[in-house]
Amino acid sequence: MQKTIYNTYKNPKYSTDHPHNQECIYCGNALTFNYIDSTFNISFEELKLDFRSYVRNMQSVHGLDDEYFALRQNSFEKENAYLGQCMICGWWKISQLYYTDSDWQLWQNFYECCGVIKNLDVADLSTPMSVLRSYLVARYEERWSIHPYKFEQLIADVFRDFGYSAVCTAYSRDAGIDVFLIKDKNIIGVQVKRYRNKIKIEQIRAFLGALLVNNINQGIFISTGEYQAGCHSLSKRFGIELVNGKDFYQRLKEAQLIQSNIDFSPKRIINSRLYYTGSCHMNSL
Ligand SMILES: [Zn+2]
Numbered sequence: 001m002q003k004t005i006y007n008t009y010k011n012p013k014y015s016t017d018h019p020h021n022q023e024c025i026y027c028g029n030a031l032t033f034n035y036i037d038s039t040f041n042i043s044f045e046e047l048k049l050d051f052r053s054y055v056r057n058m059q060s061v062h063g064l065d066d067e068y069f070a071l072r073q074n075s076f077e078k079e080n081a082y083l084g085q086c087m088i089c090g091w092w093k094i095s096q097l098y099y100t101d102s103d104w105q106l107w108q109n110f111y112e113c114c115g116v117i118k119n120l121d122v123a124d125l126s127t128p129m130s131v132l133r134s135y136l137v138a139r140y141e142e143r144w145s146i147h148p149y150k151f152e153q154l155i156a157d158v159f160r161d162f163g164y165s166a167v168c169t170a171y172s173r174d175a176g177i178d179v180f181l182i183k184d185k186n187i188i189g190v191q192v193k194r195y196r197n198k199i200k201i202e203q204i205r206a207f208l209g210a211l212l213v214n215n216i217n218q219g220i221f222i223s224t225g226e227y228q229a230g231c232h233s234l235s236k237r238f239g240i241e242l243v244n245g246k247d248f249y250q251r252l253k254e255a256q257l258i259q260s261n262i263d264f265s266p267k268r269i270i271n272s273r274l275y276y277t278g279s280c281h282m283n284s285l
Helices: 002-008 044-062 129-138 140-145 148-161 201-213 231-237 245-259 266-270
Strands: 032-036 072-078 081-085 092-102 105-114 165-168 179-183 186-193 219-223 240-243 275-281
Touching (some): 129 148, 148 179, 148 186, 186 201, 201 219, 201 231, 231 240, 240 245
Parallel strands (some): 186 219, 219 240
Antiparallel strands (some): 105 275, 165 179, 179 186
């Protein structure tokens, strides 16, 4: 449910996250959690104040008595803060849990903050590749806006993570091959189409011709979209691998994990302030 909120907002200035969520809100990857030294102190009085908004909501829905929500100070207990990180796109959240109880109920109260992905001009050729890759994982629909040459470089970069040597050809005179991959003395020609339309069978034929001219017998055709009927059988016959937009997204995510160079600066935590995000009852209401 929480995810749909983020899909609505391109770049929410402030965002909160469901306390029990353990997935990246941008790419869906399971977060990696680590406890961190807590420097966030919420007083019992502060919690009580924040808890009021929650109580109002609960009473309007369930009509419960005030005593149900009367928090007891002697039960006020803090758990270490933990950091959840997405090792694929770099999104993070910090969460700290406070326990309290009242008559008949044990409460978990969450204070949190989380990262928000900045808008990035993906058409800008000077954007560092690592930044572009992380951004693209989180906002894969932006693939259509990346400069075609930059996209070829990105594909070369992703294949390097899988152990290939990769060379992009000159953009203006590529003669049908955009990237040369070399692994174990094998040369593979790659055609890259940053394309919304379905790839036509003629385009596969043209690629076959380009491979022939370059004396290469292995090829990979990568499209950001889909392929027309007939492309797959032709490709199979000539040993060409077809990669569609969905397949490439999967590879990009895997490559991010191989590279695993997510830069999380502790400074970002120091400058963070935790906000009350809600409470959860632990007994059944
Ligand atoms: Zn992510």
